[in-house]
Amino acid sequence: MTITARRTQRFDVAVTGLGLVTPAGTGVEANWDLVTSGRSTATRDPNLEGLTVDFSCRVPDFDPAALLGARRAWRMDRVNQLAVAAARQAVADAGLDTSTWDGARVGVVMGNSLGGAASYEREHDTFRDEGEDFVSPFLMVKSPVNMIAGYVAIDLKAGGPNMVVSTACASGPTAIGTARHLLESGMCDIVLAGGSEASLTRTTIAAMQRMGALSTRTDAPEAASRPFDADRDGFVAAEGAAVLVLERADDARARRARVRANISGYGASADGYHPSAPDPSGAGVERAIRAAYADALVEPRDIVHINAHGTSTPLNDVTESRVIRRVVGDHPAVTSTKGAVGHLLGAAGAVEAAYTVLAVQHQTVPPTANLDAQDPEIEVDVVTKEARPMRIEAAATHSFGFGGQNGVLVVTAP
Known part of the structure; x- marks a missing residue:
């Protein structure tokens, strides 16, 4: 198999900011400390009690009301909350000021698979049990996948191209690759790119368990996710978000930004x-x-x-x-x-x-x-x-x- 390179000169996009809200914790330092320690974050999940697989990897100590304000957080699904939290971190890490940047030149490309699954499942239960008059109208700005990027743009005043890409578990690279194309084309000067997922609902977990994708090591959740091990039996579902601030390498150098890679x-x-x-x-x-x-x-x-x-x-x-x-x-x-x-x-x-x-x-x-x-x-x-x-x-x-x-x-x- 041969693939001929179309390029004669490499196009580098600088990563000038990172935001991470994952089961390893909130922030770059907490995440790097955890993943380099080789510890697992899987634990029993009270929200999954009674299911065949009753454990997951959840983001610890995440308080959206404290971070976003109670009213704003209430209007957002958890998948949106995680995305906004990670995006704020990334922008701060990049040393950028949203009050002074040219928002029209700032794009947002986020990856996602299942949208606001928790909100949809909750309102479906309300509709079934109580009727249509009790379904929240906010469902239509909580569950659609496009709202992940939409809420990031609203929060950070990013007025450039705004989209969510969905290629299942490859959505992160798809988002980052798309962002790179936006920078190379000249459509944007800065792109916030990454992914967010918060779909640890009972229905989702039950479906993944039924298809045989999940580990069933309920006696030792912390040992359940074991890539490349002879005794592996499936993955452990998790939630979280990551956002990268991407800029053209020349632009990052011009503003003397720290470039992580x-x-x-x-x-x-x-x-x-x-x-x-x-x-x-x-x-x-x-x-x-x-x-x-x-x-x-x-x-x-x-x-x-x-x-x-x-x-x-x-x-x-x-x-x-x-x-x-x-x-x-x-x-x-x-x-x-x-x-x-x-x-x-x-x-x-x-x-x-x-x-x-x-x-x-x-x-x-x-x-x-x-x-x-x-x-x-x-x-x-x-x-x-x-x-x-x-x-x-x-x-x-x-x-x-x-x-x-x-x-x-x-x-x-x-």
């Missing part, structure tokens, strides 16, 4: 194979990887770290590892941060892109939590037990979703 390549593809199972040949994944490398003008030997999709499911982990070995080789230090924070569905790729940025910035690869005995079919170098300091000039992050949608980003040192 660059987004230098993006590739996407579709398996065209099955609604939920990965193509065992890995052909679609390979196309996305090669496209991202071509876009970044890097060779497989240049990629020394990969933040893998690594879901902790039997099929995904083997297929992904085989593609890594076939396309990139056995030299990259591979990790899956889903062992620590679970699978954030439509926000997973954005959170993992942020963690890859931090790995490049800190020249350290986080370990894969709960990896005790690597599956012998997985013949790649998976980092486990403790973080690995190493020189990282170029890294990649993989995200694959139901529907066979694939997204890959290349992250480079500034």
Whole structure:
């Protein structure tokens, strides 16, 4: 398989700000401390009591009323609250002032899978039990997926292109790749890009359990998410949000911004194979990887770290590892941060892109939590037990979703 690079010069987009609200905590420091420690955040979830799978990875100590004001928070689904919180962090981290920026030149691109699932489920129950007169009219500004980006724009006075992209668990790279195109085209000078998901509802969890996607390790939730381990049995569902502030590298240098890392390549593809199972040949994944490398003008030997999709499911982990070995080789230090924070569905790729940025910035690869005995079919170098300091000039992050949608980003040192 050959993909010819269309570029003759790489287009770097600077990551000047990060915002993270995840099961690892709120803020960059809390997240990096947790994921580099190799600890798991999975725990029993009171909202799931009585279900076959009664545990998840939730954002701890998140108080939307204190952050946004009680009235505003009440009008928003949790997925919107998380997105706004992460976006505010990212803008502050970038040293930008929303009162003075040219909002018309600021875009927002967010990824999501299931929208305001909690609000929809709650109002459906109200309609069933009490009738139409008791359904909240605010449902129509809580549950639609577009409102995630809409609320971020309203909160931060961002008047440029505004959209939500949905490619299931690949939505984060899709959002970041789309943002990169907006910057390259000149449509925007700044884009807030990332993902948000808050779909830990009883119906959603029951459906994922029924399809066999979730770990059923109810006796030890903290050990349930174990990517690449021989004893893995499914993923742990999670919630959270991540937002990256993206600017053209030249513009970031001109304003003397701190650049954590660059987004230098993006590739996407579709398996065209099955609604939920990965193509065992890995052909679609390979196309996305090669496209991202071509876009970044890097060779497989240049990629020394990969933040893998690594879901902790039997099929995904083997297929992904085989593609890594076939396309990139056995030299990259591979990790899956889903062992620590679970699978954030439509926000997973954005959170993992942020963690890859931090790995490049800190020249350290986080370990894969709960990896005790690597599956012998997985013949790649998976980092486990403790973080690995190493020189990282170029890294990649993989995200694959139901529907066979694939997204890959290349992250480079500034």
